[in-house]
Amino acid sequence: MNTDVRSYAVSWEAYWAETAATGQSSLWDCDPEFASARDLPHFEPHLDPDQTLVDIGCGNGTQTRYLARHHRQVIGTDVSASAIETARAHDPDHSYLVLDLLDTPAVKALHETLGDASVYMRTVLHQIRPEDRPAFAASLRTLLGAGGILALVELAPGAEDYLRDLVSEYGSPPALTRVLDTGVRPGSVDRDEALALMGRDEFSVLAESDTTVHTTYTLPTGQQAEVPAYFMALRCREGSIQRR
Numbered sequence: 001m002n003t004d005v006r007s008y009a010v011s012w013e014a015y016w017a018e019t020a021a022t023g024q025s026s027l028w029d030c031d032p033e034f035a036s037a038r039d040l041p042h043f044e045p046h047l048d049p050d051q052t053l054v055d056i057g058c059g060n061g062t063q064t065r066y067l068a069r070h071h072r073q074v075i076g077t078d079v080s081a082s083a084i085e086t087a088r089a090h091d092p093d094h095s096y097l098v099l100d101l102l103d104t105p106a107v108k109a110l111h112e113t114l115g116d117a118s119v120y121m122r123t124v125l126h127q128i129r130p131e132d133r134p135a136f137a138a139s140l141r142t143l144l145g146a147g148g149i150l151a152l153v154e155l156a157p158g159a160e161d162y163l164r165d166l167v168s169e170y171g172s173p174p175a176l177t178r179v180l181d182t183g184v185r186p187g188s189v190d191r192d193e194a195l196a197l198m199g200r201d202e203f204s205v206l207a208e209s210d211t212t213v214h215t216t217y218t219l220p221t222g223q224q225a226e227v228p229a230y231f232m233a234l235r236c237r238e239g240s241i242q243r244r
């Protein structure tokens with residue numbers, strides 16, 4: 001089987017099961033100080049305190065745990081059962097759920113349970129294959145309904161060049177090799193594409209800024225590798241839900 005077309009559940013479960021078994025770190029799994037803590041101030045003012053915040057593709061829950069300290073109701077979801085098991089072990093007080101965002105019935109069932117929810121999603125969309133992105137965005141719209149906001153951190157177009165240069169200068173960081181070995185192929189989704197996927201007429205941009213994905217890889221210079229990225233927060237325009 002061509003590893004590039006394995007399901008997300010198969011590829012990512014292989015990754016997270018090995019991570020749990022070996023205790024190795026993940027390239028993006030930095031301290032929240034360099035991730036969700038930097039992002040939250042950009043979207044917290046827009047969050048409805050009574051709404052659930054769903055961390056989609058939460059991995060081992062490092063960022064979810066930070067968000068849960070600052071928002072009343074937070075749920076972490078991920079396609080990998082091993083990732084969710086690790087997240088639950090770190091944080092028995094919050095809900096973590098195995099969920100493939102491409103599983104439309106499961107996404108609808110979650111929306112029925114939660115009502116309109118807000119979403120935090122850090123470095124997930126770029127590894128969804130282009131042909132799957134419209135369905136992935138449709139699931140996000142289902143979760144958000146008319147009232148949720150989407151807070152998104154994604155690799156910027158310069159990320160691929162950055163990683164290519166880094167590999168050619170220093171060799172492949174072991175934490176990157178481990179991801180590539182599962183068949184997952186990082187790409188990038190620029191702001192225009194992300195907005196077009198969600199629906200340019202249906203969503204307005206509440207906040208956006210350049211940022212980086214602060215990695216766990218220390219360069220020979222002593223600095224951490226910082227992959228170019230952007231933050232964007234979107235909200236459904238009033239009235240557009242009826243047009244769907």
Ligand SMILES: C[S@@+](CC[C@H](N)C(=O)[O-])C[C@H]1O[C@@H](n2cnc3c(N)ncnc32)[C@H](O)[C@@H]1O
Pocket residue numbers: 008012028029056057058059060062063077078079080083099100101102121122123124
């Ligand atoms: C690069 S990791 C980012 C993890 C986490 N957001 C963070 O910042 O630490 C991407 C995550 O997306 C999850 N993922 C991949 N495809 C998914 C899908 N179809 N549905 C839900 N989660 C998915 C993976 O299991 C992985 O944990």
